[in-house]
Amino acid sequence: MHVGLHHYLFVSFMLFSLGLLGVILRRNLIVMYMSLELMLNAANLALVSFSRFNNKLDGQVLVFFIITVAAAEVAVGLALIVALYRKRQSAHVEDLTSMKL
Amino acid sequence: MEALNNLLAGGAVQDVLFYVFAALTLLCAVLVIANPFSRSPVNSAMFLVLTIISMSGLFVLLHAFFLAAVQILVYAGAVMVLFLFVIMLLDLKEEARRKIKFFGFIAGIIAVGGIASAFFKTLATAKGGAAEPTLEGDTISLGKLLFTQYTLPFEIVSVLLLVAMVGVILLSKKKLE
Numbered sequence: 001m002h003v004g005l006h007h008y009l010f011v012s013f014m015l016f017s018l019g020l021l022g023v024i025l026r027r028n029l030i031v032m033y034m035s036l037e038l039m040l041n042a043a044n045l046a047l048v049s050f051s052r053f054n055n056k057l058d059g060q061v062l063v064f065f066i067i068t069v070a071a072a073e074v075a076v077g078l079a080l081i082v083a084l085y086r087k088r089q090s091a092h093v094e095d096l097t098s099m100k101l
Numbered sequence: 102m103e104a105l106n107n108l109l110a111g112g113a114v115q116d117v118l119f120y121v122f123a124a125l126t127l128l129c130a131v132l133v134i135a136n137p138f139s140r141s142p143v144n145s146a147m148f149l150v151l152t153i154i155s156m157s158g159l160f161v162l163l164h165a166f167f168l169a170a171v172q173i174l175v176y177a178g179a180v181m182v183l184f185l186f187v188i189m190l191l192d193l194k195e196e197a198r199r200k201i202k203f204f205g206f207i208a209g210i211i212a213v214g215g216i217a218s219a220f221f222k223t224l225a226t227a228k229g230g231a232a233e234p235t236l237e238g239d240t241i242s243l244g245k246l247l248f249t250q251y252t253l254p255f256e257i258v259s260v261l262l263l264v265a266m267v268g269v270i271l272l273s274k275k276k277l278e
Contacts, residue, residue: 002112003120009220015127017216034184041152052163075269
């Protein structure tokens with residue numbers, strides 16, 4: 001069977017689900033953050049394959065912007081994690097419950 | 102040489118390469134979130150690098166050459182170095198294996214099931230797209246689009262990067278006032 005849009009979308013869906021499971025099930029802040037990156041990459045893959053199979057370049061421009069924003073987001077998020085670690089000496093979500101009612 | 106070109110244009114090699122890269126991407130993604138041998142965040146980061154590199158292989162198969170290069174440069178280069186730097190800075194210990202919470206497990210099943218149902222419903226109703234895609238995502242055409250139609254978003258993104266830089270410097274100061 002010839003590889004088409006459906007195949008790429010299925011890979012993107014699997015990647016997104018894996019990222020979502022990682023965010024929900026893992027307890028380490030850094031690993032959760034990496035799973036978020038997986039989800040962003042899954043969206044990128046879907047956009048690039050849509051752009052290829054619809055013969056429009058706009059999807060790839062959007063992916064370019066997403067990569068830029070993701071880089072900024074990683075920098076800010078990791079700075080927040082480091083600041084949190086300095087205060088609490090932990091990067092574990094179960095130790096960060098002071099906002100719980 | 103002519104035979105090689107015909108083989109590449111025929112798509113059989115590209116189909117095989119798609120399956121290789123897709124399998125590699127998904128395998129490494131599984132190892133990022135659930136490595137059976139080690140819970141160390143460094144291992145997760147290394148497998149995330151492998152995931153990203155095999156995904157840029159998929160980008161090349163989709164003829165998005167510029168994005169494949171950017172993916173490796175920005176993600177595998179800059180972002181993952183940042184991740185590894187923070188992991189080593191914080192000196193994170195290997196995460197203890199603890200029982201997965203029942204509630205978290207149920208929430209994960211429901212979330213993934215919801216996405217799966219939406220995905221398969223869309224696939225069942227969607228048309229397949231162009232049968233013979235001709236788009237080339239090379240640097241010239243992407244750059245032209247970026248500096249004509251998408252100039253304003255491009256400038257806004259550069260401001261966003263500046264804001265993020267200022268924010269990170271402020272956040273990582275020793276004393277937060």
